[in-house]
Amino acid sequence: MSVLQSNVPDGPLSEKWTRHKNNLKLIAPNNKRKYNIIVVGTGLAGGAAAASLAEMGYNVKAFCYQDSARRAHSIAAQGGINAAKNYPNDGDSVWRLFYDTIKGGDYRAREANVYRLAEVSANIIDQCVAQGVPFAREYGGLLANRTFGGAQVSRTFYARGQTGQQLLLGAYSALMRQVAKGKAQIFSRQEMLDLVMVDGMARGIITRNMVTGEIERHAGDAVLLCTGGYGNVYYLSTNAMGCNVTATWRCYKRGAYYANPCFTQIHPTCIPVSGDYQSKLTLMSESLRNDGRVWVPKKVDDNRPPSQIPEEDRDYYLERRYPAFGNMVPRDVASRAAKERCDAGYGVGEGKAVYLDFKRAIEEQGEKAIEAKYGNLFHMYKKITNENPYETPMKIYPAVHYTMGGLWVDYNLESTLKGLFVLGEANFSDHGANRLGASALMQGLADGYFVAPYTVGNHLAANDLERKKIDTKNPAFDAVEQDVRGRIDTLLSIKGRRSVDSFHRELGLTMWDFCGMARSADGLRQAIEKIQTIRHEFWENVHVTGTGQELNQELEKAGRVADFLEFGELLARDALAREESCGGHFREEHQTAENEARRDDENFAHVAAWEYQGDDVEPVRHKEELEFENVQLTQRSYK
Amino acid sequence: MKLTLHIWRQPNTEADGEFKTYELPDVSEHMSFLEMLDVLNEKLISEGQEPVAFDHDCREGICGTCSLMINGQAHGPDRETTACQLHMRRFKDGDEIWIEPWRAKAFPVIKDLVVNRSAFDRIMQAGGYVSVNTGNAPDANSTIVPKQNADLAFDAATCIGCGACVAACKNASAMLFLSAKVSQLALLPQGQPERKSRAINMLKQMDEEGFGNCTNTNECEAACPAGISVENIARLNRQYVSAVLTSRD
Numbered sequence A: 001m002s003v004l005q006s007n008v009p010d011g012p013l014s015e016k017w018t019r020h021k022n023n024l025k026l027i028a029p030n031n032k033r034k035y036n037i038i039v040v041g042t043g044l045a046g047g048a049a050a051a052s053l054a055e056m057g058y059n060v061k062a063f064c065y066q067d068s069a070r071r072a073h074s075i076a077a078q079g080g081i082n083a084a085k086n087y088p089n090d091g092d093s094v095w096r097l098f099y100d101t102i103k104g105g106d107y108r109a110r111e112a113n114v115y116r117l118a119e120v121s122a123n124i125i126d127q128c129v130a131q132g133v134p135f136a137r138e139y140g141g142l143l144a145n146r147t148f149g150g151a152q153v154s155r156t157f158y159a160r161g162q163t164g165q166q167l168l169l170g171a172y173s174a175l176m177r178q179v180a181k182g183k184a185q186i187f188s189r190q191e192m193l194d195l196v197m198v199d200g201m202a203r204g205i206i207t208r209n210m211v212t213g214e215i216e217r218h219a220g221d222a223v224l225l226c227t228g229g230y231g232n233v234y235y236l237s238t239n240a241m242g243c244n245v246t247a248t249w250r251c252y253k254r255g256a257y258y259a260n261p262c263f264t265q266i267h268p269t270c271i272p273v274s275g276d277y278q279s280k281l282t283l284m285s286e287s288l289r290n291d292g293r294v295w296v297p298k299k300v301d302d303n304r305p306p307s308q309i310p311e312e313d314r315d316y317y318l319e320r321r322y323p324a325f326g327n328m329v330p331r332d333v334a335s336r337a338a339k340e341r342c343d344a345g346y347g348v349g350e351g352k353a354v355y356l357d358f359k360r361a362i363e364e365q366g367e368k369a370i371e372a373k374y375g376n377l378f379h380m381y382k383k384i385t386n387e388n389p390y391e392t393p394m395k396i397y398p399a400v401h402y403t404m405g406g407l408w409v410d411y412n413l414e415s416t417l418k419g420l421f422v423l424g425e426a427n428f429s430d431h432g433a434n435r436l437g438a439s440a441l442m443q444g445l446a447d448g449y450f451v452a453p454y455t456v457g458n459h460l461a462a463n464d465l466e467r468k469k470i471d472t473k474n475p476a477f478d479a480v481e482q483d484v485r486g487r488i489d490t491l492l493s494i495k496g497r498r499s500v501d502s503f504h505r506e507l508g509l510t511m512w513d514f515c516g517m518a519r520s521a522d523g524l525r526q527a528i529e530k531i532q533t534i535r536h537e538f539w540e541n542v543h544v545t546g547t548g549q550e551l552n553q554e555l556e557k558a559g560r561v562a563d564f565l566e567f568g569e570l571l572a573r574d575a576l577a578r579e580e581s582c583g584g585h586f587r588e589e590h591q592t593a594e595n596e597a598r599r600d601d602e603n604f605a606h607v608a609a610w611e612y613q614g615d616d617v618e619p620v621r622h623k624e625e626l627e628f629e630n631v632q633l634t635q636r637s638y639k
Numbered sequence B: 001m002k003l004t005l006h007i008w009r010q011p012n013t014e015a016d017g018e019f020k021t022y023e024l025p026d027v028s029e030h031m032s033f034l035e036m037l038d039v040l041n042e043k044l045i046s047e048g049q050e051p052v053a054f055d056h057d058c059r060e061g062i063c064g065t066c067s068l069m070i071n072g073q074a075h076g077p078d079r080e081t082t083a084c085q086l087h088m089r090r091f092k093d094g095d096e097i098w099i100e101p102w103r104a105k106a107f108p109v110i111k112d113l114v115v116n117r118s119a120f121d122r123i124m125q126a127g128g129y130v131s132v133n134t135g136n137a138p139d140a141n142s143t144i145v146p147k148q149n150a151d152l153a154f155d156a157a158t159c160i161g162c163g164a165c166v167a168a169c170k171n172a173s174a175m176l177f178l179s180a181k182v183s184q185l186a187l188l189p190q191g192q193p194e195r196k197s198r199a200i201n202m203l204k205q206m207d208e209e210g211f212g213n214c215t216n217t218n219e220c221e222a223a224c225p226a227g228i229s230v231e232n233i234a235r236l237n238r239q240y241v242s243a244v245l246t247s248r249d
């Protein structure tokens, strides 16, 4: 039997969550104040969980590395959030949202989790509206919807191109209210550097105060990791500069299993790379594909400006290849199609871009209507590229955007370490091998508002934590703190010749070349070797300026890059072990004659969860078999 | 292009700071302003010098982390543009650029160009929310909001909390920031029950944090990267006056 117990409750799919909630152990209202909960991360997942737990009466300590909880990277989400409200009356339902998400994930997610996600999606919209989140509305004053990739209904709620910002500020304001009430405390500019286990349970964390450099200990009755995704292992991505793998990686090294790290999402519509000084890539929201049409010239190396390429010389390749979904195919499909055209020589710009054209939409709807929908995105595009997308098509290319993999969690969102819960992008749970647009915001808020607050209470009650109080004087903290200090001292003492960023860039290029949109056994083996070489050089030749007792951004980066250099290898190993193509994971050896991904349900309908065995020792790959009782596995087709 | 940079260097809050001058010989016009600083830092590190500390995260104008005074202007010369979205094509060969942190009593410098803006969080704690617990919400479409109000509320809600309004104001007032939140909630039905206490408490907190008073110079609006309008300040003042006149506690 697998060591991985998903703890999915019995019963019909649609009743599992309700039944489970009825069976969870409760903490009486007056007793909640006796428990301390540590929440690392204040994005949608962490902000929502911290606020909700504090409202229930727990004492919450929330941590983030930014200077304010409001700046977590959820703030940057643009396009929208899905919910099965069926307000447009186009036949949407919990079942359909569930089905689209399972299918969109290429059948590599757990049915029960995804169903629950669809089920609570409607409550999320209610909650956010009650907080004052200004979603887009129709003239009659009711909420508006738009369509996102992988769906044939309109179920995406949005706030112009700033949906993440508005949702996050909603969660942040709820959290600020709890701070004012004394139920929550915020520790900003604090980075979690390790996890403390006491008697087999997660009971605390070690952090570094990024202003003073002090190493701090924090104890609690449960630890919630809500630390976001690891896309920055590729260096260039749409993530914020500080997004990191450190918190989840440190927990992995303390025994939590890492699930499906090779499931990464390359988003089809980003502004292409322009020079080697480039520090990040900017997303152009998927919502643009509602009105924008993707094309390349029909002739190789056609250097005419787009305005001079007549219709008959244009190849609207998504509409051609996928007539049913057209420009709205899911991200993995759209990204691969762009790469295919560019590799075949049809790319524009310097060969590494395709056009996203709004000409027809502007003709049909008028410039005003397009501006109302996408004004801020067009503005952003112009600022970065100096080109006006109202007049000339955008140039776009795929970029690393989201990571479906993450720490393995059961139905309660608890990792393989008792008392360590993982929420939001940091866990692996709901998106399988490919996430549909507008589903990450939904998942972060579902986990934070509507799942973890119940399951964490169950953990506290079931394990009788009221009688197992500990504090930071516990010797377990001494050992972990010493490890943390040791690492920092080593990083500062190497004083080599290369900057931290130069290592990060080198790692990123390796990841992109060998573990990007197309992967092969040969390439992945090379990647593993290269990563090891870079890592060895890092520990001998990195130069970290300054000291540990001050604000030191080089030291912060060095710690993160050191972890990416270990994590990248696991990602490559996972990609190598998964001998199939599914979702964002495309193995060149496994494709159909039409270059579509070929899944292998017989051998790979499972979650891969990796167990750490020691540095420089191969980790163990565990499997959680996925059982599909409610949906039929089919070859995903968007044709 | 070749640039001469004068950058404020200050080791910590207590220490005195000063401008230091750096030459950058080879800046591409396609770089963002922060990428230009990255290049400078790489150069400093390779010469064994301390890189310049500056705040940034999303680098796409939405998180509100970046906070640079560039040639005396908060976020630099472009309207409705954060420092991270400013591009070097805005400058020309031979330019001298002065780069400073936000300057305000309520925003003490932590190091170099990094300041402490936690006062903004405390202003939000004083009332920048609707009191609704998770799970208490009615169906979303049971609250109807006229599109016009929803749009105005949205415009106010786009404040990124960067603090440029404070830095640009000769009184270091936080009125634009505060009025954006008060307006957003005052324009929505959800914000009505607490609208009086919200305006009063947030203003009180602003005073306690050491921000100055508003004397309507409108410098804040000109500096604001999110395009927050000073009409929000007028709306806040109306809210405040009516709250003070009718408040019973």
Ligand SMILES: Cc1cc2nc3c(=O)[nH]c(=O)nc-3n(C[C@H](O)[C@H](O)[C@H](O)COP(=O)(O)OP(=O)(O)OC[C@H]3O[C@@H](n4cnc5c(N)ncnc54)[C@H](O)[C@@H]3O)c2cc1C
Residues within 6 Å of the ligand: A040, A041, A042, A043, A044, A045, A046, A063, A064, A065, A066, A069, A071, A072, A073, A074, A075, A076, A077, A078, A079, A080, A081, A163, A164, A190, A191, A192, A193, A226, A227, A228, A229, A238, A239, A240, A243, A244, A246, A247, A283, A401, A402, A423, A424, A425, A426, A437, A438, A439, A440, A441, A442, A444
């Ligand atoms: C540009 C962009 C646009 C997107 N648009 C959409 C969209 O339209 N719809 C959609 O559904 N999804 C979208 N996504 C995806 C979605 O935004 C994210 O998946 C989601 O917001 C992640 O939320 P989170 O709470 O898990 O993590 P985050 O919001 O990333 O928060 C992570 C938190 O953890 C903290 N943290 C991290 N590491 C540490 C550490 N070591 N110590 C202490 N604190 C730490 C950070 O400070 C932060 O508070 C987009 C993503 C990007 C990048």
Ligand code: SF4
Residues within 6 Å of the ligand: B158, B159, B160, B161, B162, B163, B164, B165, B166, B176, B177, B180, B220, B223, B224, B225, B226, B227, B228
């Ligand atoms: S009002 Fe404008 S300048 Fe002031 S904090 Fe908000 S976004 Fe920044």
Ligand code: FES
Residues within 6 Å of the ligand: B055, B056, B057, B058, B059, B060, B061, B062, B063, B064, B065, B066, B082, B083, B084, B085
């Ligand atoms: S770095 Fe996020 S707004 Fe500038």
